[in-house]
Amino acid sequence: MKALVLRAPGEAAVEVVPDPVRNPNQVLLQVRCVGLCGTDLNSFRGKNPLVTYPRVLGHEISASIVEGSSLRPDLAEHAGVAVMPYKSCGKCPACRQNRPNTCQFNETMGVQRDGGLTEFIQSPPEKLFAADLSVAELSLVEPLSVGFHAVQRGRVTAADTVAVLGSGGVGLGAIAGAAFRGARVIAVDLDSSKLEIARKAGAAETINTSTSSLAEGLRNLTDGSGPDVIIEAIGIPETFRAAVDHVAFAGRVVYIGFAKEAIAYETRLFVQKELDIFGSRNALPENFREVVRMLEQKRFPAAEYVTSTVPLDDAPEMLRRWSDRPTEFTKIMVRIES
Numbered sequence: 001m002k003a004l005v006l007r008a009p010g011e012a013a014v015e016v017v018p019d020p021v022r023n024p025n026q027v028l029l030q031v032r033c034v035g036l037c038g039t040d041l042n043s044f045r046g047k048n049p050l051v052t053y054p055r056v057l058g059h060e061i062s063a064s065i066v067e068g069s070s071l072r073p074d075l076a077e078h079a080g081v082a083v084m085p086y087k088s089c090g091k092c093p094a095c096r097q098n099r100p101n102t103c104q105f106n107e108t109m110g111v112q113r114d115g116g117l118t119e120f121i122q123s124p125p126e127k128l129f130a131a132d133l134s135v136a137e138l139s140l141v142e143p144l145s146v147g148f149h150a151v152q153r154g155r156v157t158a159a160d161t162v163a164v165l166g167s168g169g170v171g172l173g174a175i176a177g178a179a180f181r182g183a184r185v186i187a188v189d190l191d192s193s194k195l196e197i198a199r200k201a202g203a204a205e206t207i208n209t210s211t212s213s214l215a216e217g218l219r220n221l222t223d224g225s226g227p228d229v230i231i232e233a234i235g236i237p238e239t240f241r242a243a244v245d246h247v248a249f250a251g252r253v254v255y256i257g258f259a260k261e262a263i264a265y266e267t268r269l270f271v272q273k274e275l276d277i278f279g280s281r282n283a284l285p286e287n288f289r290e291v292v293r294m295l296e297q298k299r300f301p302a303a304e305y306v307t308s309t310v311p312l313d314d315a316p317e318m319l320r321r322w323s324d325r326p327t328e329f330t331k332i333m334v335r336i337e338s
Helices: 038-045 135-153 169-180 192-200 214-221 237-246 268-272 285-296 312-324
Strands: 002-008 011-016 027-036 060-067 080-083 120-123 128-130 161-165 184-189 205-208 229-232 252-255 276-279 308-311 332-335
Touching (some): 011 312, 027 312, 060 135, 080 135, 135 169, 135 229, 135 252, 135 285, 135 332, 161 169, 169 192, 169 229, 205 214, 237 268, 308 312
Parallel strands (some): 161 184, 161 229
Antiparallel strands (some): 002 011, 027 060, 027 120, 027 332, 060 080
16 A cells, blocks of 8 residues: 655655554544644654654544444444544553643654555544544544643633734644633734634634734733633744743633743743643544544535645645745645555
């Protein structure tokens, strides 16, 4: 079968790889579509410290069941499924607390082990989420679930005003997730086209920081008190600090992205505001199920969000183009033709 193989930074090609050897305890899947995300781009650029080479990329997977549906009573052959790409050890402190999303020894498809940009894969049945969704929508379940998990970490309710810093793929998930819980959402970005999508994903207000002050905008929209929750989905020192600076007293800050350098904080605010500060990593099964419900209700602008779709054979060139001109693309999907 064919697969997109990253041999080394900047060296991606479609190659012939062995078909999977059937495991009777796993479900055999035919891959239909895989979304590309910033993790794949960083791996291509050689900036992902977790990836090893050679590696088949891809963890935002839409597939259909070929064999093994009998392993779970609610699965059916040929059914469309989204795939949870994380593997946990079951023994570390996180796993013992029923938080396998942050397993100390996590292995994510396309990063520490081979991913979904190939024709067939196998998956444990518990990692599959069947849904009446389009092929592209099924590929969106995993990235959106990361934002939904951040919303869960922030204990967001309908009583909250939530500001999301960054309206890229993960930020949009947080925007949609907070809106799905009934919260009032303020989307923040410096790209007006991303903010348009953010409104369609559920943001009630937006702040374009290329033309407006973040501090002033948040003050004006919250009567001077600041948002109850700020979710940081960019990963730079300025927005890490801004989350603490601008969140309300007794507020909650959730970090999804992580900065690549040390950050200096005004630590007085941690104590003076008595903040709850959370990290957020990957997602849990309940986040996948919640995203599926949201997509089935057609509350996310999937068709407008996906800006480029290419066949597998064109994926290496698309990665190069994306790396050279990252601002030209919002969401790239790779269709797998059997």
